[in-house]
Amino acid sequence: MVRHAFRAMGTEIELFVDADDAAGAVAAAEAEFHRLEALLSRFRADSELSQLNRAGALDAGPDLLRVTQLALRARTETGGRFDPTVHDAVVAAGYDRTFESLPPDGPAGAPQACGGDVRVERRRIELDDGVHLDLGGIGKGYAVDRAAEILATAGPCLVNAGGDIAVRGGAWPIAVETSEGSLTLELSSGALATSGRDRRRWQRGGRELHHLIDPGTGAPADGDLVRATVVAPDAVTAEVWAKALFLAGGEAGAVEADARRLPSVLVSLDGSTRLAGGLQ
Amino acid sequence: MANHVGRLYALAVALVVFFGTWAVIAAQPWVTAKPDPHLATLAARERQLQRESVAVRRLVAQRWAVYRVELRKRQAQISAAHQTQPVVAAAAPSVRVVTLPPLTVTRTS
Numbered sequence: 001m002v003r004h005a006f007r008a009m010g011t012e013i014e015l016f017v018d019a020d021d022a023a024g025a026v027a028a029a030e031a032e033f034h035r036l037e038a039l040l041s042r043f044r045a046d047s048e049l050s051q052l053n054r055a056g057a058l059d060a061g062p063d064l065l066r067v068t069q070l071a072l073r074a075r076t077e078t079g080g081r082f083d084p085t086v087h088d089a090v091v092a093a094g095y096d097r098t099f100e101s102l103p104p105d106g107p108a109g110a111p112q113a114c115g116g117d118v119r120v121e122r123r124r125i126e127l128d129d130g131v132h133l134d135l136g137g138i139g140k141g142y143a144v145d146r147a148a149e150i151l152a153t154a155g156p157c158l159v160n161a162g163g164d165i166a167v168r169g170g171a172w173p174i175a176v177e178t179s180e181g182s183l184t185l186e187l188s189s190g191a192l193a194t195s196g197r198d199r200r201r202w203q204r205g206g207r208e209l210h211h212l213i214d215p216g217t218g219a220p221a222d223g224d225l226v227r228a229t230v231v232a233p234d235a236v237t238a239e240v241w242a243k244a245l246f247l248a249g250g251e252a253g254a255v256e257a258d259a260r261r262l263p264s265v266l267v268s269l270d271g272s273t274r275l276a277g278g279l280q
Numbered sequence: 281m282a283n284h285v286g287r288l289y290a291l292a293v294a295l296v297v298f299f300g301t302w303a304v305i306a307a308q309p310w311v312t313a314k315p316d317p318h319l320a321t322l323a324a325r326e327r328q329l330q331r332e333s334v335a336v337r338r339l340v341a342q343r344w345a346v347y348r349v350e351l352r353k354r355q356a357q358i359s360a361a362h363q364t365q366p367v368v369a370a371a372a373p374s375v376r377v378v379t380l381p382p383l384t385v386t387r388t389s
Contacts, residue, residue: 014384079353110338113345115352140389163389175382184382190373196388216349218342227388231375239389263375279377 002026008033009041009140010099011162015147018170019155029147029159036146039063040139042087043098052125053087053132059123063142068125070236071138072118078244080115083215087132088112090213093220094204099211108205111218136211140164141193141239148191148235159235166191166235176229176265178273183265185279187231193238195246196227196267214247223249224269231263231279250274 004015004026013033015026039048039061052058060068071084092109095102116131127133144159148166151157156169165174171188185192197210197220214221228246232238241262245253250268257264257277266274 011389016383076352076356076359079356080349083349113338113341115345115348158384160384160386161389163385163387165384165386172384173378173380173382175385177385177387182382182385184378184380185375186378186380188374190375192373192375192386194386194388199388216346218345229386231373233373263373275377279375 004030006030006033009037009143009161010043011140013162014158014160015151016158016160016172017151017154018157022151022154025151025154029150032147032150033143033161036063036139036143040067040135040142042134042136049133049135052127056129056131057124057126060125065120065123065125067135067139067142068118068133069120070142071133071135072120074138074236074240078240080215081244081247082137082240083114084133084135084138085114085116085118085131086137086213086215086218087134088130089114089215089218090134090136090211092218093209093211093213095200095211099200105203105206108207113218114213114215137243138236138239141191141235141237144191144235164191164193164235164239177227177267178265179226179267179271180273183273185231185263185265190231190233191235191238192229192231193235193242194227194229195239195242196225197221197246198226212243212246221247223247225250225253226267226269228253228267229265230257231277 002017002019002022006013015029017026038044040063041047042049042053044050048061048064052060052064068084074082075084089112092112094106094109116128118131118133119126140161141164144161144164144166148157148159148168151159152168158165158167158172167187167189171186173184173186174192175182175184176194195212197212200211201208203209209220212221213219223246225246228242230238230242230245232241245257245264245266248256250266253264253266254274254276260277262277263279264277265279266276
C-alpha cells in the first residue's frame with residue numbers, strides 16, 4: 001500500500017494506492033491537483049476562473065468549461081441550493097482570500113444576492129453583469145474524480161481531498177464524524193463528501209461565520225445541521241448533494257436523501273445523528 | 281506741453297487706481313461667501329436620491345435572486361416529476377457501515 005500526502009487547493013490531500021509500483025501514477029495525480037488549482041482557484045489572479053470573473057466572458061478551456069457546466073447542472077438539480085454564483089456573497093461574508101491568510105475578525109459585509117445568469121455556448125462562458133463564479137464548492141470534487149481516474153491505472157485507490165473522497169476498486173474503511181464520535185463506512189465504489197459549518201469559520205463584526213452560503217439569503221447558512229456527509233457515484237455529485245442536504249436541514253435532508261437514494265449521515269446541532277438514503 | 285502730458289498720465293493713473301479700488305471694495309473680499317441655500321437643498325436632495333436608488337437597487341436584486349431561486353426549485357420539481365427514477369439511483373455506489381478501524385476520515389471540506 002502506497003500513501004502519499006501533500007497540500008493543494010487549501011487542504012491536505014491523501015492518495016492511497018494498493019500497488020507496489022505506483023510512483024508514476026501518484027506523481028501524475030498530484031500534478032493534476034496542482035494543474036486544476038491553477039485553473040480554478042478564485043484566489044489566483046492568473047487562474048482561468050479569475051480571468052473569467054474579471055472579463056465577464058471567456059472562451060474557456062475544457063476543464064473550466066466542464067466544471068462550469070457541472071455547476072450549472074447542479075444548480076438546476078438542487079433547486080438553487082448549490083449555486084456557483086455565490087462568489088460575491090462569500091467575499092462579502094469575509095472569505096476574500098485564502099483561508100490561511102484570513103484575519104480573525106473584521107468589519108461585517110452585507111449579504112449579497114446570488115442567482116445571476118451564466119450562459120455557456122460551445123466554449124464560450126458569459127456572466128451577467130455583476131456575476132462572479134466561485135467553483136470552490138465543486139472544483140475539489142472534480143479534481144478528486146480526475147485524480148482517482150489517473151491513480152486507478154496503477155491499482156485500487158482512494159483519493160481524499162480534505163474530506164472529498166473517491167475510491168476505485170478495493171474496499172476502503174472511512175471514518176465519518178458524528179455527534180457521538182465517529183462511524184466507519186466501507187466504500188468499495190463511488191465517492192463521498194462532507195459539508196458543514198464546523199470548519200472554515202471566522203468572525204466578522206464579532207459574529208462567527210462559515211463558508212457555506214445559502215444562495216437564497218446570500219449569507220452563511222443558518223440551519224439545524226452541523227454537517228452532512230453524502231455518498232454518491234462521483235465526488236462532484238457527493239460534494240453538491242452534501243451542501244444541498246446541509247441547506248435542506250435535518251428533517252427535509254433525510255427525506256430528500258431517502259427519495260434520491262443518496263446514502264447520507266446528517267449530524268444535527270442538537271447532537272443527534274441520522275443515517276438516511278438506505279444507510280443503516 | 282510736458283506739463284499737459286504729465287497731467288494726463290496722472291489723471292489716467294488716478295482713474296485706474298480709483299476704479300481698481302472701487303472694484304475691490306465692491307467685491308467685499310472680507311465678507312465670507314454664504315452658500316446658496318437653493319444649492320445646498322439641491323445637494324441634500326441629490327444625496328438622498330442616491331441613497332434611495334442604492335436601496336431600491338439592492339431590494340430589486342434581492343427579490344430577483346429570490347425569484348430565480350424559487351424558479352429553479354420549481355424547475356427542479358418539474359424535472360423530478362418527469363423522471364420515473366432518480367438519476368443517482370441508477371449508479372448507486374457501494375457502501376455499508378462497518379466496525380473496522382478507518383484508513384482515513386472525511387471532514388468538512
